[in-house]
Amino acid sequence: MTEYKIALLGFGGVNRALAQLIADKNERWAYELGFTLKIVGVSDLYLGSIINKNGLNAKELAAVPATQGAFRTLPTGSAEPANETVIRFSDADLVAEATFTNPVDGEPATTFCRWALEKGISVVTTNKGPVALHAESLKKLAERTGAHFEFEGSVMSGTPVIRLAQELLAGAEITEFKGILNGTSNFVLSSMETGLDFADAVAKAQELGYAEADPTADVEGHDVRLKVVILANEFLGAKLTPSDVSCKGISQITADDIAEATKSKARWKLIGSAKKLQDGSISASVSPQLLPQDDALAGVSGATNAITFSTNILGPVTVSGAGAGRYETAFALLSDIVSIHKKKIKTGK
């Protein structure tokens, strides 16, 4: 039985959910997936850090209170974060990177990824920053050291859109994609269809935990823009940076706009899309679009996300599912590890 030693960077909802899954499912995974996971280190800006090369108790970790310096209360724990030490000295085979997204330079997450990959430690991440801004160099680095860099959770949480396009649509010739890639803004638009205006819909989303105190990144399309960059670079051979993607959010959509759309049996959706043009260049944008009722994305309501890939051979393929959620995103990390496990068996590395 293969056992991977894993270090967790960031211990908010996602890696905490992963720890809980490890506590609950390791035995099942041994049988079903062919491996188990052993947590050997955790570092979190707020909770502190902890290392044990012989393995930490996943259940105990998952139950640590969300109070400042809480890791101090565990044996071998400290109130101080120690990302570098956890990456370099915990003997991990894998690093699960789930710190906050910095949309400007991807730091410090990108540096964490580099430290791990340089040592030949594979990285799985749910963090859009390193992927949107530095995927190419991180993938090259991984290749050089025999490590793997996987990032299914950077788009649509655990809903397997990246691997679907990469592996299952190989040969279908993807020419274009368009998606509802942000749950908050889609929830706001769905709420406005019940008669709320934009401000009230945002307030409702905040109340229900779908929107942050500052909802700008979600409703102005900045979050979607990073995802468009990730997908366009990965599947259309683009080399986009966020500033290459025109970006308009939903804050100008009025209750009247929504009512009018409903009357004409159409729906406003915040769409992130990219397309390969005849001359080989890529056109990419984020903008509110009025979708006719029979568009595969028109029926996607609430916090659900969805994406349609257009292909030459197979026509359009649409996938919808969770776009966020702690366990849903932790599953993305698990699915990345499943993928690495398969590749390791394959190459014997």
Added chain:
Amino acid sequence: MTEYKIALLGFGGVNRALAQLIADKNERWAYELGFTLKIVGVSDLYLGSIINKNGLNAKELAAVPATQGAFRTLPTGSAEPANETVIRFSDADLVAEATFTNPVDGEPATTFCRWALEKGISVVTTNKGPVALHAESLKKLAERTGAHFEFEGSVMSGTPVIRLAQELLAGAEITEFKGILNGTSNFVLSSMETGLDFADAVAKAQELGYAEADPTADVEGHDVRLKVVILANEFLGAKLTPSDVSCKGISQITADDIAEATKSKARWKLIGSAKKLQDGSISASVSPQLLPQDDALAGVSGATNAITFSTNILGPVTVSGAGAGRYETAFALLSDIVSIHKKKIKTGK
């Protein structure tokens, strides 16, 4: 560069489209997928057969007229089918099986699959019969001889639902699925929403080539039942035969039923589904169901197919796309070959 020698059984729309793709795309595939395909034999009940171990001209094959015994007009061709000879003596590495579906015993397709697998020749098929009725024994046979048995095209043509569930949802714990798995019946139901009654909607589907002269298998749910058997056995650990699946079609749905549903913002859909029950047993059925507007399957119109997998960890994941079509189904065969290619690299076999 890996070159696979492939034999085609059945040369209706699907394998003819595959031949056309080989003619058009081989060069691209060498670069993109890491292999090329060389057709070494074809057998068809109506057109006859042809073998050339050094490779047949794919473009010429794709252009053969659809007249009885047409292969006779090609060098080395014959007006007689010769399935066994093509399987056993064409030196093929792969057999693409796309003959007609026999829902009672899966023959003669199952025997064709056996002949190939016994010789260690991998089989890719779009044929529901052998998969629904004999998947377990064919998979065991393949394992014993080091061959592969792949059947993505048996459900939803090239839309990659089988591999999505098998590979990308590994670890997500699928508990249930429900799908719109037959394009003809869904087209009929969609047409009835424009005011046609059942008989007129069927006639329209026949006119447009969506329904066969005898539409029974499609509108009475028999086609969906085979697909439910395939999916339940593959993903829920069931051991179902078609008679285990209760089956009711759409022929009793009236124009009034449809109008009433529309009034209450719901839609009738022919749903194939299966569910793992608390006691571990499997409940599976095919029946018309009234879906509320916000069901992920409610918006799936016309000949499009879709399936929702319910999972413990990730919630529901829905995929929609082509459910039929020559090139769409030929892509399923290609995607099976991509998968086999990856496994061959992995095991070195």
